[in-house]
Amino acid sequence: MSAVEVRPAGERGALVELEDNAAVHALAAALEPRRGSELEEIVPGDRTLLLVWNGEAPPPAAVQELVVAAGSGAVPPAAEPVRLSVTYDGPDLAEVAAACSISTEEFVERHLAADYRVAFIGFAPGFAYLTGGDPGLRPPRRAEPRTRVPAGALAIAGPYSAVYPRESPGGWNLVGSCDARLFDPSQEQPALLVAGAAVRLVPA
């Protein structure tokens, strides 16, 4: 593995740009053993991995060497997909299907058929950006974001689908709902979905 580019991100940070999202997860997994002892944060983005050291970050060339060395390790085996049961009862469902020039039924069928993967977590605790969706289903974000999206809302915007872990403002199209508990800070593993995880949506 090699980084496309290593960019400095403050005294303790480096932003590693990678070929694709799969390379982000492979590098994150390879560096996970260094968490705590050496690295304070390992934060996947869509095409980047942000590394924050406990102390000063090594120079970019040394980070590039670290990436190359990590690449010789084994790629983590794909785990069983997490199954989320969903109901397509969202207020934007008909509008989104129309925007994709298909019927509501076809939208639901094609949205359920995809093999999703958590590209990264962001926006809110446990908010997983799911990629791998049908390329024909890419409605833009809503022109006017909602001030209140309910917890458990199943939403879609551009190439991503997601379930809102808790009530929050939001600009994505709401197509359904899901009653899984996506984030519980009292648990040792607080997030149900983690970056790189495989996800299947199943009818409730």
Added chain:
Amino acid sequence: MSGGFEVIRPGPLTTVQDLGRPGHAHLGVPRAGAADRDSLKLANRLVGNPEGAAGLECTLSGPALRFDEAAVVAVTGAEVPVTVDGEALETNAAIDIPAGGVLDVGTTTAGLRPYVTIRGGIEAEPLLGSRSRDTLSGLGPDPLAAGDRLQAGTAKGPRPAIGVAPVAAPVATATLRITPGPRQDWFTPEALELLTTAEWEVANESNRSGTRLNGPPLPRAREGELLSEGLVEGAVQVRHSGLPMIMLADHPTTGGYPVIAVVTAADLPKVAQARPGQELRFRPA
């Protein structure tokens, strides 16, 4: 010694803060913790607490608190008048409060965020290793409200012999050292020059997630948004308007606006103490 206290007046935004919950950004959980960590640490040292004990972070104005039992407290950070039962007392010093005494932290005269610590620390249920309120995610104890009762823990270790700390007064125009990147190539070469020569005014919309600045828009070399990527504390993120926002304790863990530079860690307390309307400058580290 331990005891409870009652919130008579909460202040506009007073939250329980320790040094935060680092190490959870990959789960979308901000670090949170004191925006000005140096001031919280100092306030803890003054009362003989471990540096990371939970205290109170106030915003612009402080609370009035009535203590059930005798207590030792300290107020640090922003310059602010402090009284106990109406008698004016020093900040950056250990303060003895008698049983039933009322600590009143007034309105700041310089700086934005006073910190109040109590010997023994504030007790609260830790979440992911921290008692901090994360105002972005809603994690941790709710901001103080009138009538709330809070509990101090049991003090461990001796009370420090020296109870006063020399502290430099906040300056009217703070200068922040920056390192360029990670996305300075999204801007014209003039943008970094403009960032380090212009005077920036702290905007009213600033909060614990970020300090927003008003000034000349920074010209972009390319349009559009980045794919979301991880953000560090101190990142100077530039929004569509071309205006910068410095990421603070409760900043979102990822974002799609380009980051032109990052403020050095040593200067982050100055950002946390910058009041709306105050001027800031940047210079290369």
